[in-house]
Amino acid sequence: MLKRLTERQLRRRSNILSVARQLIAEKGYSGVTMRELAEKSGVAYKSLYDLYGSKDNLLxxxxxxxxxxxxxxxxxxxxxxxxxxxxxxxxxxxxHTLEIPNLARALEPILAGDPAKFSIGENMQKFHREALLDIKRDGDLIDTANVDYLLHDVMLASGAVRLYWANDVIADEDLAKAQKYSAAKAIYPFLSGPSRDMAFRLIQEIHPQLARRRRN
Structure with missing residues (x-):
């Protein structure tokens, strides 16, 4: 039977993980050291290894x-x-990405190379798949549309936008617009009914805004 953690132990672990996120945002994933993490979180260096086993596991x-x-x-x-x-x-x-933008920027190159890392790919695919299945249940996908293929296209488009954003090609204020635009364009050829109309209006609305930004 696992021993239940005390409130003090829970607070200590929460603080360690919070400090770890701050350091990733400041120094990048590879720039974080266990020694600095121990110092900043007020925990003995050895204790970090006792609690988490390794730097990768802790981060x-x-x-x-x-x-x-x-x-x-x-x-x-x-x-x-x-x-x-x-x-x-x-x-x-x-x-949520823009709540801690430096953390997201530090992680984006890692996630681009390994989308399954930290379970983010699995969770994001779950959310997007549910939305695509909703569209299908509404009767707004053409008969030949394959949800798995569309999911792949949406995730690929989203990942490309986020990588451009992480490299400062896309401004913070344009992140959501660029992601919505890319996702709508990826699935538009396979939409029908009201969803197709909504996607068309969104693409028409966002495209000139993003184009204007690029020119400026």
Whole structure:
């Protein structure tokens, strides 16, 4: 039987993981050292290894805790369906990204190379798949559309936008717009009915805004 942690132990672990996220945001994932983490969190160097086993495991726990809170928030907040659900998920994800932008920028190159790392790929695919299935249930996908292929296209488009953003090619204020635009363009040829109309209007609305930014 696992021993239950005391309030003091829980607070200490929460502080360690919070400091770890701050250091990743400041120095990048590879720039964090266990010695500095121990010093900043007020924990003995050896204790960090006793608690987490390795630097990768500790940083992984810190990131996964943040992602868990983000996904729980998105799940509570997004109550729409179909195409609008997909756009709302993208909007909320972008908003959470910009809460700690330096942390997200530090992680983006790692996630681009290994989307499954920290379970982020699995969770994001789950949210996007549910939205695409909603569109299908609404009868707004053409008969030949394959949800798995569309999911791949949406995730690829989203990943490309986030990588451009992480490299300062896309401004913070354009992140959500660029992601929604890319996702809408990826699935537009396979949409029908009201969802196709919504996607068309969104693409028409966002395209000139992004084009104007690029020219400036």
């Amino acid at each position: 992984g726990k810190a990131i996964e805790e943040r992602l868990r809170l983000v996904f729980e928030s998105i799940n509570r907040a997004v109550t729409s369906t179909g195409f609008q659900r997909l756009m709302d998920i993208i909007e909320r994800t972008s908003a």
